[in-house]
Amino acid sequence: MLLGVAIGYVMTVSTAITVPVAALIGIALIYDTIFRRGPVNSTAELTDEAHEIELPT
Known part of the structure; x- marks a missing residue:
C-alpha cells in the first residue's frame, strides 16, 4: 500500500488508482x-494428505 502511495506522489497518476x-x-x-x-518440502508430502478416509456408517 505504501508503494502505491509513493507512486501516486511521484508520478502524475492519481493515488486513488x-x-x-x-x-x-x-x-x-x-x-x-x-x-x-x-x-511443503516435496511432492511426496502431498500424497500423505490424499488418502481416502473411511467414514462410519
Whole structure:
C-alpha cells in the first residue's frame, strides 16, 4: 500500500488508482506464495494428505 502511495506522489497518476493496483499486486503475491507454492518440502508430502478416509456408517 505504501508503494502505491509513493507512486501516486511521484508520478502524475492519481493515488486513488495506484493504491488499489498496489494492493492487487500484493494479493497476487500472497496467493502465489500460499496456494501455488505451499509450505511443503516435496511432492511426496502431498500424497500423505490424499488418502481416502473411511467414514462410519
